[in-house]
Amino acid sequence: MKDIVFLDLKAQYEKIKEEINSAVARVIENQYFILGNELKNFEEKFAQYLSVKYVCGVNSGTDALVLALKILGVGKGDEIITPTQSFIATTLAITEVGAIPIFVDSDPETYLIDVSKIEEKITKNTKVILPVHLYGTPCDMNVIMEIARKYSLKIIEDACQAHGANIDGKKVGTFGDIGVFSFYPGKNLGAYGDGGAMCTNDENLYKKMQMIRNYGQIEKYHHKEIGVNSRLDEIQAAILSVKLKYLDEWNNSRNEVAKMYRKYLDQKIKTQKINKKGSSCYHVFVIENDNRDELMKYLKDNGIQTLIHYPVPTHLQECYKGLGYKIGDFPIAENASKKLISLPMYSELTEDKVKNICDLVNDFYIN
Numbered sequence: 104m105k106d107i108v109f110l111d112l113k114a115q116y117e118k119i120k121e122e123i124n125s126a127v128a129r130v131i132e133n134q135y136f137i138l139g140n141e142l143k144n145f146e147e148k149f150a151q152y153l154s155v156k157y158v159c160g161v162n163s164g165t166d167a168l169v170l171a172l173k174i175l176g177v178g179k180g181d182e183i184i185t186p187t188q189s190f191i192a193t194t195l196a197i198t199e200v201g202a203i204p205i206f207v208d209s210d211p212e213t214y215l216i217d218v219s220k221i222e223e224k225i226t227k228n229t230k231v232i233l234p235v236h237l238y239g240t241p242c243d244m245n246v247i248m249e250i251a252r253k254y255s256l257k258i259i260e261d262a263c264q265a266h267g268a269n270i271d272g273k274k275v276g277t278f279g280d281i282g283v284f285s286f287y288p289g290k291n292l293g294a295y296g297d298g299g300a301m302c303t304n305d306e307n308l309y310k311k312m313q314m315i316r317n318y319g320q321i322e323k324y325h326h327k328e329i330g331v332n333s334r335l336d337e338i339q340a341a342i343l344s345v346k347l348k349y350l351d352e353w354n355n356s357r358n359e360v361a362k363m364y365r366k367y368l369d370q371k372i373k374t375q376k377i378n379k380k381g382s383s384c385y386h387v388f389v390i391e392n393d394n395r396d397e398l399m400k401y402l403k404d405n406g407i408q409t410l411i412h413y414p415v416p417t418h419l420q421e422c423y424k425g426l427g428y429k430i431g432d433f434p435i436a437e438n439a440s441k442k443l444i445s446l447p448m449y450s451e452l453t454e455d456k457v458k459n460i461c462d463l464v465n466d467f468y469i470n
């Protein structure tokens with residue numbers, strides 16, 4: 104069998120090539136590249152998709168997180184409660200605005216923020232709870248919302264891996280005050296370059312979003328706030344509008360792939376548990392193994408590419424030495440960082456390939 108890559112973006116492009124190419128050509132013909140109709144159209148369509156009032160496109164998911172924190176007034180000394188098991192960008196945004204990340208360990212079954220350990224972290228300096236719908240799987244938002252209400256805290260959802268994931272049909276990113284998305288090429292809804300967005304139902308927050316991403320401008324050359332330059336450009340917006348039409352179809356296929364993995368993998372192999380009523384969009388499909396690095400090598404030798412999400416939890420990253428955390432502080436997340444392996448996952452992955460991967464994984468377990 105031919106080698107199986109972790110993510111085959113070329114296969115996706117082949118299916119929508121004409122639409123994508125004509126969308127890009129249209130923007131270039133129009134010679135209008137920043138804050139035009141393509142962006143407006145995409146923002147409206149994505150808002151409809153999410154069933155949320157407003158979407159504001161920006162440069163990247165990281166920028167969306169930074170700007171969301173700024174818009175909610177987060178700054179120096181404020182404490183933000185967030186999982187240590189995430190991509191580094193979640194915490195980079197917190198420290199970028201001068202706030203302090205207060206880490207919470209993961210749930211051993213879902214690998215998401217352990218909601219039973221949030222309340223004990225709340226102090227008078229806590230401003231925001233920042234959960235991450237990691238691997239495309241929804242956090243228990245009902246519990247998180249309850250805690251936020253009880254202590255009058257804001258919620259920013261990091262939905263950078265979770266476009267279309269939902270709880271009982273309600274899309275993640277729309278539960279809290281602001282939801283944040285990344286359109287990095289490898290994400291479920293990916294641009295052909297960097298991109299990101301914030302969403303909200305609050306008109307006031309939306310106005311602030313539009314201002315801050317565009318130099319803090321209220322009208323040309325009049326700057327009410329100290330803003331930044333962070334806009335989703337017209338070419339990326341045109342590409343995303345094409346891809347958005349297929350997002351549900353692609354997410355459904357990913358769910359089928361996940362089902363196949365669960366069917367063909369030995370029942371002893373631990374996979375990510377999905378919360379009751381939650382529906383994952385399977386940005387990645389992880390399994391747990393005590394000999395993770397050997398398993399990775401075994402699969403690689405057999406032509407299967409796998410990745411690790413993520414080998415170092417945020418509290419142990421070198422850049423955050425200054426926060427003073429040590430090994431043992433968050434044992435569940437640390438265990439996950441040593442044992443999780445991400446298997447190939449994309450909507451064009453065929454059943455025979457999934458079966459081939461599962462056979463190899465099962466063989467490794469037995470031997």
Ligand SMILES: *Cc1c(COP(=O)(O)O)cnc(C)c1O
Pocket residue numbers: 163164165166189190192193235261263264284285286287297298299
């Ligand atoms: C991708 C990602 C981000 C950052 O998005 P960029 O567009 O790459 O800046 C933030 N959080 C999580 C969980 C992500 O996966």
